[in-house]
Amino acid sequence: MNPIKHLVVIGTGLIGGSLALALKKAGVVERVTGVGRSRENLELAKVRGVVDDWTHDIAAAVADADIVLLAVPMSAYESVFTAMVDTLPATAIVTDAGSTKQSAIAAARTCLPDPCRFIAGHPIAGTEQSGAGAAFAELFEHHLCILTPQDNTDPAALQRVQSMWEAAGSRVICMAPEEHDDFLAAVSHLPHLAAFALVNAVRKQGNDEHKPFEFAAGGFRDFTRIASSSPQMWRDIALCNRQAIMHQLDALQDELTAMKLALQADDGEQLLDDFKAAKTARDAWLAQHGEASS
Numbered sequence: 531m532n533p534i535k536h537l538v539v540i541g542t543g544l545i546g547g548s549l550a551l552a553l554k555k556a557g558v559v560e561r562v563t564g565v566g567r568s569r570e571n572l573e574l575a576k577v578r579g580v581v582d583d584w585t586h587d588i589a590a591a592v593a594d595a596d597i598v599l600l601a602v603p604m605s606a607y608e609s610v611f612t613a614m615v616d617t618l619p620a621t622a623i624v625t626d627a628g629s630t631k632q633s634a635i636a637a638a639r640t641c642l643p644d645p646c647r648f649i650a651g652h653p654i655a656g657t658e659q660s661g662a663g664a665a666f667a668e669l670f671e672h673h674l675c676i677l678t679p680q681d682n683t684d685p686a687a688l689q690r691v692q693s694m695w696e697a698a699g700s701r702v703i704c705m706a707p708e709e710h711d712d713f714l715a716a717v718s719h720l721p722h723l724a725a726f727a728l729v730n731a732v733r734k735q736g737n738d739e740h741k742p743f744e745f746a747a748g749g750f751r752d753f754t755r756i757a758s759s760s761p762q763m764w765r766d767i768a769l770c771n772r773q774a775i776m777h778q779l780d781a782l783q784d785e786l787t788a789m790k791l792a793l794q795a796d797d798g799e800q801l802l803d804d805f806k807a808a809k810t811a812r813d814a815w816l817a818q819h820g821e822a823s824s
């Protein structure tokens with residue numbers, strides 16, 4: 531791809547920082563400016579070579595940007611967009627990495643003068659860590675990145691953002707934002723809520739002598755890893771994709787109810803069928819897609 535002269539990363543955390551590092555490693559970006567609220571995090575980003583310079587001032591940062599990436603929690607979108615409208619060059623492309631796409635597009639339509647040059651995106655990669663200290667250049671390698679263009683999206687801007695994610699090692703696909711939000715509710719948002727709920731259910735148990743966590747091992751650790759993710763980020767995702775997530779919670783609730791009924795009826799056959807179906811589906815997914823993280 532043609533090098534990006536000036537990339538502005540608003541939210542220099544795990545995702546924004548990792549994209550900056552990946553593009554630097556690929557040699558396709560000349561200058562990266564980090565924008566955020568925490569001085570400590572931005573200074574760490576500079577020390578780690580994630581950014582070349584940093585500022586708290588969104589309007590000043592975007593004034594000569596080629597590409598602006600939002601990698602902030604979903605609740606910050608409107609204020610971030612609003613802060614850039616007066617100084618954003620007409621030629622600049624704005625894109626994002628947020629986990630819900632209909633809300634991102636709605637915020638861009640409300641706040642940006644030219645939403646056709648906003649390319650909504652979501653890298654399907656991550657960890658439960660936060661901040662610039664957790665960023666690493668290889669995060670997106672061999673992972674999908676989903677872009678959700680609209681009918682009026684500028685095709686040249688779309689192509690440029692696609693090339694950017696490909697340079698970071700991702701495989702890019704496009705889909706409708708509604709479809710993205712429905713699928714991600716099932717395979718990302720529901721598991722996070724289930725992990726938070728499981729930890730809460732367990733932490734409330736125990737007696738004066740012992741707590742259940744004392745006896746937890748690999749199974750509990752694997753299932754609950756993502757409950758160590760940022761609570762603020764997940765509150766925002768949950769609220770931005772409420773309808774789809776509520777639908778998925780109903781689906782999970784139905785499965786749990788069926789299991790409870792099988793237990794009540796002492797129905798080992800039913801339990802075995804359910805467990806076998808789940809194992810077969812998960813094994814087939816792993817065989818096809820490998821041990822994908824996030």
Ligand code: NAD
Nearest residue numbers: 541542543544545566601602603606628629656657660661
């Ligand atoms: P993070 O907490 O590591 O980084 C977010 C950064 O945004 C922080 O540095 C924070 O200080 C900054 N920030 C918060 N509010 C801000 C504001 N109003 N103005 C400027 N900066 C602000 O989070 P992350 O994991 O990098 O997630 C960033 C985005 O990427 C989120 O929208 C999330 O939904 C999405 N995402 C996360 C993952 C994941 O696994 N962590 C994966 C894919 C997409």
